Amino acid sequence: MTRPPRGTRGAGARPAAHRRRGFRGRPLVTLLLAVFLLVGVCAATGIAGDPFTAASGRGAGAAHSPSRTGAPASASPSASPSPSPSASASGSSSAPAPVPDAGDTADQRPPGALPFDLPGPAALRAAAGPDRKLVFAHYFTPYPLSLDNASADGDYYTRHYLDPAGENGKHRSYGGLLRDRPLPVRPKEGDWELANLRQEVRTARAAGLDGFTLDLLSLSGPHWQRANLLMEAARSVDPGFRVMLMPDMTSLTADDPAVLADAVAALGRAPAAHRLGDGRLVVSPFKAEAKDPGWWARFAELMQSRHGIRTALVPTLLDFEAHHARFAPISHGLSAWGSRSHTGQDGATRNAQRAHAAGRIWMQPVSVQDARPNQGVYDEAGNTATLRATWNHAIDDGADWVQLTTWNDYSEGSQFAPSLHNGHAYLDLTSYYLTRFKTGSWPVIVRDTLYVSSRTQFAAAAPAGGQPLLMSLRKGSAAARDTVEVLSFLTAPAAVRTRVGRAEQAYEAPAGMHSELLPLRAGTSSAVVVRDGRAGAAAELPYPVERTPAVQDLQYYAATSGRPGPTATPAD
Numbered sequence: 001m002t003r004p005p006r007g008t009r010g011a012g013a014r015p016a017a018h019r020r021r022g023f024r025g026r027p028l029v030t031l032l033l034a035v036f037l038l039v040g041v042c043a044a045t046g047i048a049g050d051p052f053t054a055a056s057g058r059g060a061g062a063a064h065s066p067s068r069t070g071a072p073a074s075a076s077p078s079a080s081p082s083p084s085p086s087a088s089a090s091g092s093s094s095a096p097a098p099v100p101d102a103g104d105t106a107d108q109r110p111p112g113a114l115p116f117d118l119p120g121p122a123a124l125r126a127a128a129g130p131d132r133k134l135v136f137a138h139y140f141t142p143y144p145l146s147l148d149n150a151s152a153d154g155d156y157y158t159r160h161y162l163d164p165a166g167e168n169g170k171h172r173s174y175g176g177l178l179r180d181r182p183l184p185v186r187p188k189e190g191d192w193e194l195a196n197l198r199q200e201v202r203t204a205r206a207a208g209l210d211g212f213t214l215d216l217l218s219l220s221g222p223h224w225q226r227a228n229l230l231m232e233a234a235r236s237v238d239p240g241f242r243v244m245l246m247p248d249m250t251s252l253t254a255d256d257p258a259v260l261a262d263a264v265a266a267l268g269r270a271p272a273a274h275r276l277g278d279g280r281l282v283v284s285p286f287k288a289e290a291k292d293p294g295w296w297a298r299f300a301e302l303m304q305s306r307h308g309i310r311t312a313l314v315p316t317l318l319d320f321e322a323h324h325a326r327f328a329p330i331s332h333g334l335s336a337w338g339s340r341s342h343t344g345q346d347g348a349t350r351n352a353q354r355a356h357a358a359g360r361i362w363m364q365p366v367s368v369q370d371a372r373p374n375q376g377v378y379d380e381a382g383n384t385a386t387l388r389a390t391w392n393h394a395i396d397d398g399a400d401w402v403q404l405t406t407w408n409d410y411s412e413g414s415q416f417a418p419s420l421h422n423g424h425a426y427l428d429l430t431s432y433y434l435t436r437f438k439t440g441s442w443p444v445i446v447r448d449t450l451y452v453s454s455r456t457q458f459a460a461a462a463p464a465g466g467q468p469l470l471m472s473l474r475k476g477s478a479a480a481r482d483t484v485e486v487l488s489f490l491t492a493p494a495a496v497r498t499r500v501g502r503a504e505q506a507y508e509a510p511a512g513m514h515s516e517l518l519p520l521r522a523g524t525s526s527a528v529v530v531r532d533g534r535a536g537a538a539a540e541l542p543y544p545v546e547r548t549p550a551v552q553d554l555q556y557y558a559a560t561s562g563r564p565g566p567t568a569t570p571a572d
Helices: 029-036 121-128 156-161 192-206 219-237 257-268 293-307 321-328 348-357 387-395 425-439
Strands: 133-141 211-216 240-249 281-283 311-313 331-337 362-368 400-403 448-452 483-490 493-501 503-509 510-519 523-531 534-545 557-560
Touching: 121 192, 121 425, 133 240, 133 387, 156 192, 192 211, 192 219, 211 257, 211 493, 219 240, 219 257, 240 257, 240 281, 257 281, 257 311, 281 387, 293 321, 321 348, 348 387, 362 387, 387 425, 400 425, 425 448, 425 557, 448 510, 448 523, 448 534, 483 493, 483 523, 503 510, 503 557, 523 557
Parallel strands: 133 211, 133 400, 211 240, 281 311, 331 362, 362 400
Antiparallel strands: 448 483, 448 557, 483 510, 493 503, 493 523, 523 534, 534 557
């Protein structure tokens, strides 16, 4: 299965292209950003760098996708002038104001949030068994919950990543670096970075995840420090939460395997580092094919001879077709970065079969979407079709592990983490599939729940903000489509009444899960369950579709009836 290239991440020097793709932003939200704190922007082609360092990068690369260009150069908060609120762009005048501390409580699931009753972490782990059916999310260090411990109405995300004029205008040509951001958190006293990382661990754990795959962009500096903090955060929140080390070979430059072995061994001694039941430390290099198998065999030998650490390699290959046979003999398992198009999953079954035929475990990539403004590429995800297709492959093809790609790469628009524009929608859907993956049985739907998704502009819309660099479909992607999807989980058949712009209609939905597609129209979209003449669960996307957006933003936004929001009504 081909995998998209990754872009640069972290503030500072531009990272090498990563496996992901970037999305372009829409300028219209500029105004709203300042007013409402933040407004969405798609992921930039590269990876957003840590705003306080000078370099960080990632290479990207699915076989079918172009490699990423760099992320923004780092800048200290005072290095770039803050544009006035009216200069911010991203969002719409009718978009709701973000909740200032929503990210601080993202792990607290309100009653009725999900269509089913999610088992607790201990029950899910017991159902799967040791080292089996593990679910990780790819953690990208450039985009933690906060970059500067400032209020969201004027923090680095708002002033420099979401605003096309941010970082001295360096992202203006593609409408700004990002189109979305993490849910805002309050400024904190003391070690605020560790506190925020603990919150992210709690949020992932509450959704049923087993851990993170930690993208190691560098072996020193802010990204390395954040990696060490994440290990401590995981240990302090839940000793059972695992962190799989993922040296990013699109960004790391060490030619001597001893240099990498020394760094990985240092992190690998942390209690949270993912080890198999036999004690081996799991290492999953990103774009492992950047070094030949002999280099990795030497790395494993040095890990044991110099550090007394046995390793289990699970390489993540960007070109699985070309390299899987070479890496199988030295590996415990195999993985790929995968396609983010809903029609690009044909190779998934074959890849899993090849790994298993070689006697290796298979780690299936599961994704939501991919849109990279600064790389000028995007994939047609088909609303939630890519998410559902990749999860179904993990289940049907007998995957041993799953990697959600990604937890928080906002420059690719590929995040599962709760975000300003998607809330918990994609993570909640993942909890449903994750439960089936781990327990072997589909969860029983006990309450009606709706998920509504759409873009906020037509795929071919020309932005009005003077954005010269536009995203185009990645080679091999499905054709672009303009649709609103209502994904329903119903306890019994019912009517679903919808409104898309000014168009209203109703259809009969069956019990269980059902996807209904509607033509995209200007305005907002909403849906409500009607049974026995009474309205029930309802969800509305508060971000209106604009015919002439300020900037290009081709990510799908999502809302759920299960989570309180400006216009969402939780089901009983």
